[in-house]
Amino acid sequence: MPQTIPTGCGSLDERLKGGLRRGNIVLVYGEAETGKTTLAIQCSVNCARMGYKTIFIDCDNTFFARRMAQIASGDFDELATQIILMRPQNFNQQAFVIDRLAEYVGEKVGLIVVDTITGYYREELSGNMTRTLKLNRELNRQMACLAQITRAKNVASLIVSQVRSVVFENADVTMQPVAMRVMKFWADTAISIWPTTESDKIRVNVEMRSKKRVKPTLLKIAEKGLQDYRK
Ligand SMILES: Nc1ncnc2c1ncn2[C@@H]1O[C@H](COP(=O)(O)OP(=O)(O)OP(=O)(O)O)[C@@H](O)[C@H]1O
Numbered sequence: 176m177p178q179t180i181p182t183g184c185g186s187l188d189e190r191l192k193g194g195l196r197r198g199n200i201v202l203v204y205g206e207a208e209t210g211k212t213t214l215a216i217q218c219s220v221n222c223a224r225m226g227y228k229t230i231f232i233d234c235d236n237t238f239f240a241r242r243m244a245q246i247a248s249g250d251f252d253e254l255a256t257q258i259i260l261m262r263p264q265n266f267n268q269q270a271f272v273i274d275r276l277a278e279y280v281g282e283k284v285g286l287i288v289v290d291t292i293t294g295y296y297r298e299e300l301s302g303n304m305t306r307t308l309k310l311n312r313e314l315n316r317q318m319a320c321l322a323q324i325t326r327a328k329n330v331a332s333l334i335v336s337q338v339r340s341v342v343f344e345n346a347d348v349t350m351q352p353v354a355m356r357v358m359k360f361w362a363d364t365a366i367s368i369w370p371t372t373e374s375d376k377i378r379v380n381v382e383m384r385s386k387k388r389v390k391p392t393l394l395k396i397a398e399k400g401l402q403d404y405r406k
């Protein structure tokens with residue numbers, strides 16, 4: 176059984192020491208249109224190529240067969256049978272799906288994707304403190320459940336989160352994953368994706384739990400998915 180699922184981008188796989196590791200949760204966060212879903216589909220396709228299934232929990236309704244076909248090239252029909260797509264329509268259904276995940280994760284499953292885990296959560300936020308605490312607790316519970324399955328079933332998990340901008344006292348602005356403390360608590364590794372001045376070029380940063388600094392890499396969003404950027 177292979178221990179890692181490659182993303183297919185050499186420079187990123189090198190930083191991830193081979194790719195998405197079984198038993199680990201990788202958090203992917205970044206602004207809109209930076210290639211998060213593309214990366215998730217690409218990893219699912221690579222997992223399928225290795226003969227393992229992916230459970231893809233598509234909370235954003237953005238897993239398009241057409242996009243997968245571009246990434247899978249000629250092997251769409253064969254690879255598509257390896258991807259089990261789940262489409263919760265609200266935060267309650269998302270909880271329901273995650274709670275029952277253990278029933279679906281058999282030996283042939285190599286990867287679990289949640290894209291995005293914070294979409295419905297964010298829709299439910301209302302500014303009311305008690306409600307926010309309740310939603311945070313629920314999100315934390317879902318992440319705990321995913322972490323438990325990831326370890327117990329020895330699968331890789333790729334969890335996508337949206338970002339929110341945070342303004343510091345000195346007026347610096349940065350992007351953080353929504354519900355950062357919850358998300359980073361459970362993640363073994365985080366991949367942050369940053370836009371550049373060119374729309375098809377992204378800067379990708381790998382953040383290790385050990386806080387070891389890793390040099391960012393540049394990737395290109397192309398028809399066949401994400402690839403190493405070459406000038
Ligand atoms: N066939 C293609 N060839 C090149 N680029 C493409 C192709 N299909 C989509 N893209 C680009 O990929 C980007 C969107 O990628 P993706 O949907 O993975 O982003 P995302 O980070 O998941 O966005 P969101 O936050 O909205 O979910 C867009 O910039 C789009 O132009």
Ligand SMILES: [Mg+2]
Binds near residue numbers: 211212
């Ligand atoms: Mg997306």
